[in-house]
Amino acid sequence: MSRTLVLASNNAGKLKEFSQLLAQIDFEVRPQGEFGVPEAEEPYLTFVENALAKARHAARLTGLPALADDSGVCVNALGGVPGVLSARYAGEPKSDAANNRKLVADLASHADKSAYYYCVLVFVRHADDPQPVIADGRWNGLIINAPRGAGGFGYDPYFLLPEQNKTAAEFSAEEKNAVSHRGQALRALVEKLR
Numbered sequence: 001m002s003r004t005l006v007l008a009s010n011n012a013g014k015l016k017e018f019s020q021l022l023a024q025i026d027f028e029v030r031p032q033g034e035f036g037v038p039e040a041e042e043p044y045l046t047f048v049e050n051a052l053a054k055a056r057h058a059a060r061l062t063g064l065p066a067l068a069d070d071s072g073v074c075v076n077a078l079g080g081v082p083g084v085l086s087a088r089y090a091g092e093p094k095s096d097a098a099n100n101r102k103l104v105a106d107l108a109s110h111a112d113k114s115a116y117y118y119c120v121l122v123f124v125r126h127a128d129d130p131q132p133v134i135a136d137g138r139w140n141g142l143i144i145n146a147p148r149g150a151g152g153f154g155y156d157p158y159f160l161l162p163e164q165n166k167t168a169a170e171f172s173a174e175e176k177n178a179v180s181h182r183g184q185a186l187r188a189l190v191e192k193l194r
């Protein structure tokens, strides 16, 4: 019999991706919106603290085990910026186009264009779980000046994988999941939960 797990996100893409792998270990994943859970604050300076806060919030309001993720793009020449602030790098209202314009402008005077996507996943058995299960993943690439590709979201059209000479937006969803920060973190989490 499958166990229900609440996902601290209402993103349909994440729900599908997470559901497929977690079904292998008998978890049925349901988004927090189904339970009327509002989005949690993400006030912290680290990905893991934000993900933990989101997971605890969802578990507390539903009484169910919960899974949360936090992710972003970290640019080496900018000291890891935008990092945890990736979604709102160019301020409110959040806009992928404005974020990408700002990133390209901020990097214009730097020769080092290397960057990586980072994702952390946190699973809690209950809201006060003293031993959250944590897994992470990292995907290295380069930030380019002009967009390529129509897939993905966020910074993907500007995130080049030099070995494939493709941006993340030129990968299919399956190709991206097989190598991305989020795919790596999810597979690592499933192994830990097995």
Ligand code: IMP
Residues within 6 Å of the ligand: 069, 070, 071, 072, 073, 086, 087, 088, 117, 152, 153, 154, 155, 156, 168, 180
């Ligand atoms: P969140 O963890 O879903 O809140 O994502 C934070 C932000 O990081 C997103 O809004 C994007 O700007 C960026 N980001 C995270 N993962 C990806 C990705 O796979 N592609 C493009 N942008 C991403």
